[in-house]
Amino acid sequence: MSDITIRRATADDSRRLTRLVRGSRAYRGDYAAMVDGYQVGGAYIEHHPVFVAVDGTDRVLGFYALLVDEAELDLAFVADAAQGLGIGRLLMEHMAAQAKGAGLAAVRVVAHPPAEEFYLRTGAVRTGSVPPTGRIHWERPELRYDVA
Template identity: 35%
Template sequence: MRTRPARPCEAGALTELALRSKAYWGYDEAFIAACRAELTMTPDDIGPRRTVVAEEDGRILGFTTLEGEPPAGVLGMMFAEPEVVGRGVGRLLFGHVVTEARRLGFARFTIDADPNAEPFYRAMGAVRIGATPSGSIPGRELPLLEFTLASRRTLAGGSNSRS
C-alpha cells in the first residue's frame, strides 16, 4: 500500500468512495443523500485541496485532503473503502497528512470529525477542542478536533505516545 497524489480524473470515484465510507457507519440513504454535496469532489478540487490517495495494486483504498495555508490547516476529508477499515489505510493517510503539513510549515490542523471517527483521530493524537455544525445536516454537531504538529514526533511503528 502506498500514497500518491490524486488525479483530477479520479474526482468522481473519490466522491463515490466518500459516500460508501460514510455509509459504513450505518447512516440511512436519506442521510447519505443529504451529505452528497459536501462530500463531492470535482476535478478542480484535487490540486488545491492537496488530495492524496492510498492505493494497492492500482486500486484506490482511501483518500485524504489537507486544506488551508500555514500555520493552521484543515484535514478536510479522509475516507477509506468500507472493506479495508482496520487494515491501516487511515493510519497511512493520516501519517501522510502529518508529514505533508510539517513540510509545508503548518503548526496545527483541525478536523471536523464524524462522531464515529473521533476515536480514530484521538488515537492518532488529535484532541477535542469543541464542536462544529454539520455542513450537511441542520441541527447536527460534529466533534471539532485539533492536531498540533509540535507535540508529535512520529507515527511510525504504531507509536502514538506524546512527546
C-alpha cells in the same frame, strides 16, 4: 500492507473518490445528508493537496484532503472494505508530514461524530464542538493534530 502507496490524487481520480465518499457506510441513516450529492471534483483535487492510498492494482483504499491555507483536514475516507487494515493511520501520518512540511504547527479537524474515536487514536486532541449548520442537524467534534 507492503503494496500500499500514497500518491498525490489527480483530477482523473475524481469519480473514484466521489464514489468512495457517497458509498461509505459511515454516512447512512441520519448522516446521509452530509454526502448526498457530494462530489470530489477535479478542480478541488487540482487546487488542494489531496492524497490517495492505493494498492498494487491502483485500487483506491482511502484518501484525505488538506486545506493548507486553513490548516484544516477537509476530507478523510477509508473504503469500507479496507477498514481496520491501518490505511487510515497511514493517511493521517502522511497528512501530518505534509502539514509539517507546509509549515503548519497544527491541523484542525471537524469530524463526523462516529469518526472521533479514530482521530483520537491517531493523535488528535479534542478542542470543542461545532454547532449544527445547514443540512447538518447535530454537533460535530472539533479536534486538532499538533504536527510541529
